[in-house]
Amino acid sequence: MMAGKVKWVTDIEKSVLINNFEKRGWVQVTESEDWNFYWMSVQTIRNVFSVETGYRLSDDQIVNHFPNHYELTRKDLMVKNIKRYRKELEKEGSPLAEKDENGKYLYLDFVPVTYMLPADYNLFVEEFRKSPSSTWIMKPCGKAQGKGIFLINKLSQIKKWSRDSKTSSFVSQSTKEAYVISLYISNPLLIGGRKFDLRLYVLVSTYRPLRCYMYKLGFCRFCTVKYTPSTSELDNMFVHLTNVAIQKHGEDYNHIHGGKWTVSNLRLYLESTRGKEVTGKLFDEIHWIIVQSLKAVAPVMNNDKHCFECYGYDIIIDDKLKPWLIEVNASPSLTSSTANDRILKYNLINDTLNIAVPNGEIPDCKWNKSPPKEVLGNYEVLYDEELAQGDGAERELRSRSGQSLGPRGIRSRDSGRSFLTTWK
Amino acid sequence: MWQEESDLSLSIAQIVQKLKGSSLYAQLERQAWASLQRTDIKLESLKEDIKRFFKTSGWEKKLQNAVYSELSVFPLPSHPAVPPEHLKEPLVYMRKAQGSWEKRILKSLNSMCTELSIPLARKRPVGDQKELLNKWNEMGTDEPDLSHFRPVYAPKDFLEVLINLRNPNYENGDSPSFRTHLGLIQIPLKVKDIPELKELFVELGLTTGQLGIDDSTQVPPELFENEHVRIGQKVLAEQDSAAAQQYVRQGSPTALRAELWALILNISSQPEDILYYEQLKTNVIQHDLLVDSLIYKDVKLTASNDDYYFVFEDYLYQVLLCFSRDTSVLGHFAYNSASPPRSYIRGKLGIEEYAVFYPPNGVIPFHGFSMYVAPLCFLYNEPSKLYQIFREMYVRFFFRLHSISSHPSGIVSLCLLFETLLQTYLPQLFYHLREIGAQPLRISFKWMVRAFSGYLATDQLLLLWDRILGYNSLEILAVLAAAVFAFRAVNLMEVTSLAAAEAVLADLSTLKVMPLLQIFLFATVT
Numbered sequence: 001m002m003a004g005k006v007k008w009v010t011d012i013e014k015s016v017l018i019n020n021f022e023k024r025g026w027v028q029v030t031e032s033e034d035w036n037f038y039w040m041s042v043q044t045i046r047n048v049f050s051v052e053t054g055y056r057l058s059d060d061q062i063v064n065h066f067p068n069h070y071e072l073t074r075k076d077l078m079v080k081n082i083k084r085y086r087k088e089l090e091k092e093g094s095p096l097a098e099k100d101e102n103g104k105y106l107y108l109d110f111v112p113v114t115y116m117l118p119a120d121y122n123l124f125v126e127e128f129r130k131s132p133s134s135t136w137i138m139k140p141c142g143k144a145q146g147k148g149i150f151l152i153n154k155l156s157q158i159k160k161w162s163r164d165s166k167t168s169s170f171v172s173q174s175t176k177e178a179y180v181i182s183l184y185i186s187n188p189l190l191i192g193g194r195k196f197d198l199r200l201y202v203l204v205s206t207y208r209p210l211r212c213y214m215y216k217l218g219f220c221r222f223c224t225v226k227y228t229p230s231t232s233e234l235d236n237m238f239v240h241l242t243n244v245a246i247q248k249h250g251e252d253y254n255h256i257h258g259g260k261w262t263v264s265n266l267r268l269y270l271e272s273t274r275g276k277e278v279t280g281k282l283f284d285e286i287h288w289i290i291v292q293s294l295k296a297v298a299p300v301m302n303n304d305k306h307c308f309e310c311y312g313y314d315i316i317i318d319d320k321l322k323p324w325l326i327e328v329n330a331s332p333s334l335t336s337s338t339a340n341d342r343i344l345k346y347n348l349i350n351d352t353l354n355i356a357v358p359n360g361e362i363p364d365c366k367w368n369k370s371p372p373k374e375v376l377g378n379y380e381v382l383y384d385e386e387l388a389q390g391d392g393a394e395r396e397l398r399s400r401s402g403q404s405l406g407p408r409g410i411r412s413r414d415s416g417r418s419f420l421t422t423w424k
Numbered sequence: 425m426w427q428e429e430s431d432l433s434l435s436i437a438q439i440v441q442k443l444k445g446s447s448l449y450a451q452l453e454r455q456a457w458a459s460l461q462r463t464d465i466k467l468e469s470l471k472e473d474i475k476r477f478f479k480t481s482g483w484e485k486k487l488q489n490a491v492y493s494e495l496s497v498f499p500l501p502s503h504p505a506v507p508p509e510h511l512k513e514p515l516v517y518m519r520k521a522q523g524s525w526e527k528r529i530l531k532s533l534n535s536m537c538t539e540l541s542i543p544l545a546r547k548r549p550v551g552d553q554k555e556l557l558n559k560w561n562e563m564g565t566d567e568p569d570l571s572h573f574r575p576v577y578a579p580k581d582f583l584e585v586l587i588n589l590r591n592p593n594y595e596n597g598d599s600p601s602f603r604t605h606l607g608l609i610q611i612p613l614k615v616k617d618i619p620e621l622k623e624l625f626v627e628l629g630l631t632t633g634q635l636g637i638d639d640s641t642q643v644p645p646e647l648f649e650n651e652h653v654r655i656g657q658k659v660l661a662e663q664d665s666a667a668a669q670q671y672v673r674q675g676s677p678t679a680l681r682a683e684l685w686a687l688i689l690n691i692s693s694q695p696e697d698i699l700y701y702e703q704l705k706t707n708v709i710q711h712d713l714l715v716d717s718l719i720y721k722d723v724k725l726t727a728s729n730d731d732y733y734f735v736f737e738d739y740l741y742q743v744l745l746c747f748s749r750d751t752s753v754l755g756h757f758a759y760n761s762a763s764p765p766r767s768y769i770r771g772k773l774g775i776e777e778y779a780v781f782y783p784p785n786g787v788i789p790f791h792g793f794s795m796y797v798a799p800l801c802f803l804y805n806e807p808s809k810l811y812q813i814f815r816e817m818y819v820r821f822f823f824r825l826h827s828i829s830s831h832p833s834g835i836v837s838l839c840l841l842f843e844t845l846l847q848t849y850l851p852q853l854f855y856h857l858r859e860i861g862a863q864p865l866r867i868s869f870k871w872m873v874r875a876f877s878g879y880l881a882t883d884q885l886l887l888l889w890d891r892i893l894g895y896n897s898l899e900i901l902a903v904l905a906a907a908v909f910a911f912r913a914v915n916l917m918e919v920t921s922l923a924a925a926e927a928v929l930a931d932l933s934t935l936k937v938m939p940l941l942q943i944f945l946f947a948t949v950t
Contacts, residue, residue: 191735191805192735192737192738192739192801193561193738193739194735222734222735257729257730259734261731261732264883265732265882268678268882268883269802271678271679272678272679272681272682272802272803273682273803273804275679276677276679340731
């Protein structure tokens, strides 16, 4: 094997990427040449693995997406996979799938009630009528950055998705027009009276066995306008959506802090105002729902050994300190809105590359994908299926008092290890 | 200390008189009357039985906390004939200097007023009142035109005043000698040296467990943290102010801090406190003060741009606007060298009957004032509690950071302490910085005036403020400032200008406060 410099390609012109490649002394090439590392956009990955192009990657080539990542990153497919996963667990009698007296999953209810439109329109209407004062959020399946999202609280607002509507111009089942409609979290946890969501980065190096890492430096994105659940503000997207792309255009957007808080600030605030136990429980639950979402899609994922992926998880916490998974992004934004942001994203890519391309050398995708602890940087092991299974001890899913929720993760703080979870 | 019996009885008499006017007294009276119903209270031994009842029901503890609070805050006169000005400030030249500084501030405020043709205060039109009430929780979204307002003064203006402060009774000779103080402050006040500081801050020593050091990820919690938390919970269960104050010297666990600080400051949210806050809120709605614009401007310039505190912008308005109207704050001027500025009703200049304090609480905010409140928002999310805590912190500690006095926790002493520590224990660094025109105090002054708020990461700041409360002193601010310089000494020795020195010390957000303090006090060869 010729020892040479890693040859890289990208179709995303972002400095946080390019600077990282250059600092490793890697050589830029074009797509048509021999390359080792391709950081591609989601459009490109579609082409690379599509049947028509018949691309075959060789052992020394790595890409930054799994071929069918959309099983997790498309809103409708994510929900579909999680629902399927839950049913499977229920069928096999797993204690994870236990339900409460109202029929709600005790440990796996972390995605707000969601339906596909127009396919599930009638199911949705039935649910809507049960609580007619609820608000729902409509999201187009294929778009990102908050585009095309709106809120509704009346059936008339989504008339055109009704299948038997006479005015429906909707004929084809083209996935481009598909929407998901989810119950809107109307009681989000507010800080300083403001709504926020959590953005966490999760790196997956393999799905079977599942090995994933959580980036320690996630952040909270605050809305610039005060949150009000009043119906008159439904149209004001600055109140409701926390995407930075939308907030950036609000009048009060600040370019110094960008309306962002570190997760450690959130932790300090919650511990100070709510207590240490409930805060610890919240963060355990967040780790739990991320791992469950990955386990849900693992069986259907094409676990191509040439692939790794860094996801952007969007999570909302409600005022009872329950986290909800809103969506998973395959291409988290690499645009920087502030100086702090640029540093964060630069380090994120740096740590990701250290794990995905060991020693910065020409990769061999047959390697065991088990990086040594020292290269993790700001990542922590979130879940390692191999290690969890090799560990003979049976783990209880509930504490003696029957209170806790499944996650009995050892917090890295207490044991000094870099493992966040050890449940199977 | 208590040298004579008469000292003691004088102090007791004073405290009793103060507490007699408090709501605690009324509550105790009510409780005493109610206790007569109890079967264990007998007429023959009425006094003893009621005393016992107070002990077992926790009321004695509340009284104890109130007395302790008075002792911590109010300086007790050592002689019954001491004039009130001496309580404010014993040294005449300091009083005079503070007086002229106040005149300047007021003049600046009045001229801004005249320039902009805005009254110092006016009643709000009813329409505006309604609007403000609706927007009460989101005043941050308001965008009033503040371009013509400027802060009344900034810390660096205040520093110039302190630099020019002189004791007319002190003559240090014509020629500068090795005894001449090389720093900016030229006042002969007594400040502590490191051996004395080690005695004062004994709990920060190397052999005592600390939060901020011994709770880091590498240290197993069984060694210190778990036990410390357990003791903290016990202190809270006992509701003992003095014990809490002692406890937080080793740092407060994050989950217990809000309650511990409230206990130390003797704040309990009674219905009358909440009512009082609501009343202040009504005052804000009804009257518009010029200082309101100054507050808005300050928040917009400082807290809104801060990575940690921008989230709480709206709470800051809710606290500071009410604070300006709170006349109970006037009480602290009895022991503050400052005096509340006076203004006169329009057209009645000079006529005493028409004199009012302006603003009603007597405190004119300066650039960075809102940063005193901001860190507290991490602990208290209920506005009236947040308000009470801030007010108490102000009248116990923060006021000393911007008034001229000889008090050991006053800003003048802190500056002198900082410079003396640096000159004594880092003479080479001090001399070098002085030679390149970078007097260290010019850089560290703003840190101390703000009690490091906005300069340190919030978790570190809270650990620092734990110790301010624990030791009931601000001296730790000067020690930390010196410790920071010691920490960055190597880089500072290489700079050749004030600007470069500022750059080395521009970012303190990664500093860990407790190790710095410990090393400086206990691990440096002196």
